[in-house]
Structure formats: C-alpha cells, structure tokens
Amino acid sequence: MEEERLVDPTESNDDKPTENALRPKKIEDYIGQDKIKENINITVQAAQKRGEPIEHMLLYGAPGLGKTTLAHIIANEMGANIRVTSGPAIEKSGDLAAILTNLSDGDILFIDEIHRLHKTIEEILYPAMEDNVLDIIIGKGPSARTLRIDLPKISIIGATTKVSLLSAPLRDRFGVIHHLNFYEHADIEKIIKRNSGILNTSLDESSAIEIARRSRRTPRIANRLLKRVRDYCEVKSDGTINKENCFSAFEMLEVDEHGLDWIDRKILETIIDKFDGGPVGLNTIAATTGEDVSTVEDVYEPYLMQLGFIDRSPRGRIVTDIAYRHLGKKRLK
Ligand code: ADE
Numbered sequence: 541m542e543e544e545r546l547v548d549p550t551e552s553n554d555d556k557p558t559e560n561a562l563r564p565k566k567i568e569d570y571i572g573q574d575k576i577k578e579n580i581n582i583t584v585q586a587a588q589k590r591g592e593p594i595e596h597m598l599l600y601g602a603p604g605l606g607k608t609t610l611a612h613i614i615a616n617e618m619g620a621n622i623r624v625t626s627g628p629a630i631e632k633s634g635d636l637a638a639i640l641t642n643l644s645d646g647d648i649l650f651i652d653e654i655h656r657l658h659k660t661i662e663e664i665l666y667p668a669m670e671d672n673v674l675d676i677i678i679g680k681g682p683s684a685r686t687l688r689i690d691l692p693k694i695s696i697i698g699a700t701t702k703v704s705l706l707s708a709p710l711r712d713r714f715g716v717i718h719h720l721n722f723y724e725h726a727d728i729e730k731i732i733k734r735n736s737g738i739l740n741t742s743l744d745e746s747s748a749i750e751i752a753r754r755s756r757r758t759p760r761i762a763n764r765l766l767k768r769v770r771d772y773c774e775v776k777s778d779g780t781i782n783k784e785n786c787f788s789a790f791e792m793l794e795v796d797e798h799g800l801d802w803i804d805r806k807i808l809e810t811i812i813d814k815f816d817g818g819p820v821g822l823n824t825i826a827a828t829t830g831e832d833v834s835t836v837e838d839v840y841e842p843y844l845m846q847l848g849f850i851d852r853s854p855r856g857r858i859v860t861d862i863a864y865r866h867l868g869k870k871r872l873k
Contacts, residue, residue, distance in 0.1 A: 546768065546793055547801050548839070549604035549758050562735045562763055563609045565616055570609065571734065572727035572759075576718045580610065583716060584617045593646050593695040594618060596669050596713060598654075600703040601720030602842070604760030607699040610720075611650040614697065622648045627656030636664050640674055645692045654698035655705040662710055669696055669713045722757035722846070731759050732766055736781070741770045743781035750786045754799040756843055761799070768793060798847060798866065803831075805867065807840055808849060811859045812869055819856035 544552060551559070564570045567577055567584075587594040594614065599607040608624075615622035623643060630636050630651075643649060651657070657665070667673050674689045698714065700706060711717075723731075729752040736743045743751075743766075751769060755762035772789035773781050794802050810828050811818050826833040831840070841857075844850040849863035864871060 545801055545803065546764060546795060547754075547756055547761055547799055547804075549602060549756065549760055551603070551760065555760065555764060558739075558763065558767060559760070562738055563612065565613065567613050567617055569734075570606070570613060571730045572723045573606065573610075573720055576610070576720065579716070579718065580614060580617075584614060587618065593620070593648075593693050595715030596696045596698075597716040597718070598698045598700070598703075598706075598711065598714035599718050599720060600700045602722065602758070603701050604758040605720040605722070606759055607720060608650070608652060611648070611697045611699065615648045615650075618646070618648070620646050620648050620695075622650055624650045624652070626652040627654050630657060630661055633661050633664050636661050637674055637676065640664075640668055640691055640694075641689070643692050643694050645694075647692065647694045648697055649694055650697045650699070652699045653701070654710070655700045655702050657710075659707070662707065665696070666709065666713060723759065725752050725757070728752040728755050728757060728759065728762050732762050735763055735766060736770075739766070739770060741766070741773075741779065741781060743786075744783070746783040747781045747786040750783060750790070750797075753797055754790060754795050756799040765793075765795070799843075803829075804840060804844060807831075807836065808844070808859055808863050808867060809869075811850075811857065812864070812867070816872055817864070818858035819853050821856040825857060 567581060570577060583594050583597070597614070599610060601607060612622060621644070623639065625639060630639075639649065664674065667675050668691055672691045672693055674691050676687045676689065678685050678687055703711070729748045732748045732751050733743070736748075747769070751762060751765050755765055769781055769786055769789040770779070772792065773779050773785045776788070777785055790796070796805075807825065807829055811820055811825060814828060815824075822837060823833055826836045829836070841850060844863075845852070847862075848860055849866065851858045851860055861871075
C-alpha cells in the first residue's frame with residue numbers, strides 16, 4: 541500500500557470530517573485570496589440586486605487552496621442551494637441530465653475536477669450553461685430527433701487543478717474565472733489561529749509560525765499539521781501547543797522547516813548524490829527514486845521549484861545552491 545504523505549495537498553479521508561467543521565461559511569471569515577474575495581463580493585451583490593443567479597464561475601488553482609470552500613460560501617451568501625458533484629462522478633450523459641433536471645431556479649451546481657468530464661458529457665453542459673436548456677437526442681441514425689427541455693435558471697461553479705486540460709469551448713462559457721494562488725505565510729498563520737480556536741486547542745504565536753512555515757502555503761496542509769501537532773501535544777503534555785513541543789512533533793513527523801518530507805528530501809538527495817546535482821532528466825529521477833514520472837512532475841516538483849530548490853534547464857533538472865545549503869551538503873564540482 542502507498543504510504544500517505546502528511547504534506548500531500550490532495551484531500552484524504554482523514555481530512556473530511558474536520559475540513560467541513562473548519563470551513564468558513566461567510567466570506568468575511570475567509571482568510572487570504574483578497575482580490576478574489578473582493579470580486580466575489582461584487583458578483584454576489586450585483587446578482588442579488590438584479591434578482592438573478594450569479595454568472596457561471598470557474599475556480600482554478602492547486603489542490604487544498606479552498607475552491608470548494610469558496611463555492612459553499614458563494615451559495616451561502618446567495619442564499620442558494622448547492623449541489624456538489626465532480627467530473628469523474630458523472631459517468632453517463634443521463635447522470636448529468638438527471639442532476640440538471642432536479643435543480644431549482646437559483647440553485648448552484650458545483651462541479652469539482654471539471655477537467656475530467658467526458659467530452660460527450662461536456663457537450664450537454666454547453667446549452668445548459670448558455671440557454672438553460674437540455675437537448676436530448678432520441679433514437680439513432682437518420683430518424684434521430686432532438687428534444688429540448690427547459691431547465692431552471694442555475695449557476696455552475698466549476699473547479700479544476702488543471703485549467704490547461706479544460707477545452708476552450710467549456711472555458712469560454714464561464715463568465716467569471718478566478719485563479720487561486722498559494723497563500724502568504726501571514727494568512728496561513730491567521731488560518732491556523734482561527735482553526736485552533738474551533739478545535740479548542742490553545743497555541744502560542746511562535747508555534748503558529750512554525751506550523752505555518754511547514755504548510756506549503758496551503759490551508760489544507762496547515763489544518764492537517766495543526767491536528768497532528770495537537771494530537772502529539774495532547775499525548776506528550778497537557779495539550780497546549782508551544783514552540784518546544786511543536787518542534788518535537790515535527791521531528792517525529794519528519795516534516796522539516798520548509799515543509800519538506802522524506803520523499804522531497806529523497807528526490808533532492810538522489811540528484812545530488814547520484815548525479816552531482818544535475819542536470820538530470822525527469823525520467824531518470826523517477827526511475828532512481830522509484831516514483832512515477834507524472835507523480836514527480838505534478839506532485840513533488842512544483843513545490844520544490846517554487847521554493848527555488850530545483851531549476852529546470854534544457855538538459856534536465858538541477859538542484860540549486862539554496863537546496864544544497866538547506867540539506868547541509870557541499871557541491872563536489
Ligand atoms: N480554513 C481553511 N481555509 C481557510 C481560509 N481560507 N480562511 C479561513 N479558514 C480556513
């Protein structure tokens with residue numbers, strides 16, 4: 541079985557119960573992404589003034605940054621019902637038709653991982669998004685007919701981690717598109733303080749800073765680390781989180797001060813020890829570390845690049861001086 545990574549930004553089953561409890565319900569309680577919040581406020585207020593549903597909205601950004609949370613907040617602010625589904629969950633065109641015909645005026649349909657919708661299903665969405673109608677094809681071949689059914693006036697909020705995989709016609713049907721960025725450390729710190737209150741855990745300023753530094757600028761990881769540190773402090777002391785027991789917790793959890801875990805370090809050390817720091821091709825890195833090429837490229841590498849620990853060159857990946865210093869290693873050449 542694959543070992544679960546504590547710093548994996550994708551949602552794990554362990555996250556689900558607390559993620560719902562920690563999710564802010566109102567836009568004013570949502571920390572960070574200030575520009576997007578401002579825009580959403582306008583969108584919501586304008587729609588309310590006109591007495592119409594909001595325009596279809598696409599939210600894209602890395603996993604764990606709060607796309608689902610924002611969709612729920614928008615529904616809440618609009619006083620609308622929200623129906624949640626995802627690209628891979630809609631297997632047949634009939635599944636989507638059933639969802640659409642069961643909605644009411646003003647409802648919001650949230651489609652997570654919308655880039656994973658099948659092409660044939662995507663095509664049902666076009667008339668639904670443009671004209672609030674559902675085109676059903678009855679029969680096959682020359683006698684096939686199209687039956688047009690009116691749908692309620694709804695808004696679609698799509699979320700994706702890979703906007704480049706979305707087809708142009710689908711992307712064009714969203715009136716509003718927002719890109720969620722990684723959070724500032726100060727905002728992650730505020731989220732940790734807010735959520736420790738909801739979890740009834742007391743923590744001091746310096747431990748909030750320590751957890752924030754390791755959270756890869758991602759609220760989902762911050763919440764997960766907060767819970768694991770809380771568990772540690774409850775078992776090893778009276779449950780209060782301070783700098784000292786926070787450090788011990790992270791030592792046990794093997795998450796370093798930049799939020800790197802053993803796999804990140806293994807990748808960096810492999811490039812350093814076996815290939816003198818690079819350049820080395822992605823396929824070779826994957827083969828020597830025993831990971832999938834796509835996992836190295838999509839999951840591990842982005843954060844290491846964002847930290848400036850790895851550079852891309854035409855001849856392959858290179859470990860930077862910053863990473864050498866972080867790992868306490870010296871260049872041999
Ligand atoms: N919990 C998770 N993400 C959050 C955010 N952006 N603001 C407040 N609390 C959160």
